[in-house]
Amino acid sequence: DIPSLAETFKDDFAIGAALEPSQTSGLSADLMKKQVNMLVAENAMKPASIQPVEGQFNWDQADQIVAFAKENGMSVRFHTLVWHSQVPDWFFQDADGKPMADETDAKKREASKKLLLDRLDAHIRAIVGRYKDDIKYWDVVNEVIEPADPDSMRNSNWYKITGTDYIATAFRAAREAGGPGIKLYINDYGTDDPKKRDRLYALVKEMLDKGVPIDGVGHQTHINIYNPSVLNVIESMKKFKELGLDNQITELDMSVYNWNDRTDFGAVVPDDILQKQAQRYKELFEALKSNAGLVSAVVFWGIADDHTWLSTFPVTRTEAPLLFDKQMHAKPAFWAIVDPS
Numbered sequence: 001d002i003p004s005l006a007e008t009f010k011d012d013f014a015i016g017a018a019l020e021p022s023q024t025s026g027l028s029a030d031l032m033k034k035q036v037n038m039l040v041a042e043n044a045m046k047p048a049s050i051q052p053v054e055g056q057f058n059w060d061q062a063d064q065i066v067a068f069a070k071e072n073g074m075s076v077r078f079h080t081l082v083w084h085s086q087v088p089d090w091f092f093q094d095a096d097g098k099p100m101a102d103e104t105d106a107k108k109r110e111a112s113k114k115l116l117l118d119r120l121d122a123h124i125r126a127i128v129g130r131y132k133d134d135i136k137y138w139d140v141v142n143e144v145i146e147p148a149d150p151d152s153m154r155n156s157n158w159y160k161i162t163g164t165d166y167i168a169t170a171f172r173a174a175r176e177a178g179g180p181g182i183k184l185y186i187n188d189y190g191t192d193d194p195k196k197r198d199r200l201y202a203l204v205k206e207m208l209d210k211g212v213p214i215d216g217v218g219h220q221t222h223i224n225i226y227n228p229s230v231l232n233v234i235e236s237m238k239k240f241k242e243l244g245l246d247n248q249i250t251e252l253d254m255s256v257y258n259w260n261d262r263t264d265f266g267a268v269v270p271d272d273i274l275q276k277q278a279q280r281y282k283e284l285f286e287a288l289k290s291n292a293g294l295v296s297a298v299v300f301w302g303i304a305d306d307h308t309w310l311s312t313f314p315v316t317r318t319e320a321p322l323l324f325d326k327q328m329h330a331k332p333a334f335w336a337i338v339d340p341s
């Protein structure tokens with residue numbers, strides 16, 4: 001019998017994992033019951049899953065995850081009310097079925113913008129209304145910053161049609177539908193990068209100054225065994241904490257390859273690589289522990305290496321980014337975290 005992560009860090013922060021509905025039974029479920037006290041849907045609560053057709057909500061998969069969490073006394077994060085990806089096209093089509101973003105007539109653009117914000121508002125009120133008592137932490141918007149774009153905002157359909165109004169609308173609708181008991185997050189990746197961090201900070205500050213109800217920042221933290229530095233990860237979260245916001249690590253995993261590396265270790269990941277991974281995980285968790293109150297949750301994007309999005313992204317290959325291997329056995333990284341001596 002091995003120690004429990006949730007138990008080990010119970011005085012520091014919650015420990016979570018992302019899962020598919022199919023993982024609410026079987027070996028992954030058993031492992032999660034023992035190891036984590038928070039869950040997030042890997043795909044089941046994204047716009048395309050939950051409202052594939054306007055007015056037709058698909059609650060089954062999301063309900064399954066919420067029920068599993070309840071049965072096991074776990075809290076839930078909602079991921080995600082708004083995103084540029086995994087969102088159905090109908091959101092962005094005007095009354096004639098044309099893409100709103102292509103419209104050039106100013107009056108029609110204004111009408112489209114209103115229609116899109118109304119749809120967004122309805123989407124959010126339906127979902128938050130249903131789950132507000134069961135789900136405490138909400139990714140309201142995901143990946144809205146893109147420093148490579150001219151104005152640093154991702155040039156998504158949301159942005160093309162509404163500017164940054166969709167962000168304010170989303171947070172306000174969530175707060176109105178959910179009340180003060182739910183916590184609302186702006187979630188993004190690469191928040192350790194000073195340029196992206198500063199742009200995100202400026203946006204959040206601007207929103208807060210306008211009275212937009214943002215409670216925290218979600219840091220995806222898809223890192224690898226080489227980059228980025230743990231120091232940068234921590235520094236970024238400190239900045240947001242100074243703004244009075246909560247931080248959560250929302251999608252933690254640690255690839256065994258560097259960003260632009262496309263090699264494949266094949267069947268066996270070399271032991272020195274797994275040791276390096278253990279070292280980095282240890283460094284990260286020690287930093288989080290020693291900065292009390294910096295994060296309220298650390299959520300892994302999966303539970304064991306048998307199921308990870310990185311095994312097909314950016315290319316199909318062997319990956320091993322989590323704390324448990326394909327056989328659900330604890331890896332060196334697990335032991336480095338629970339017993340760092």
Ligand code: XIL
Pocket residue numbers: 042043142220251309
């Ligand atoms: C990923 C899922 O893990 C995959 O199963 C899916 O095919 C694509 O999305 N950032 C996010 C998550 O915010 O929603 C993504 O999840 C991973 C990157």
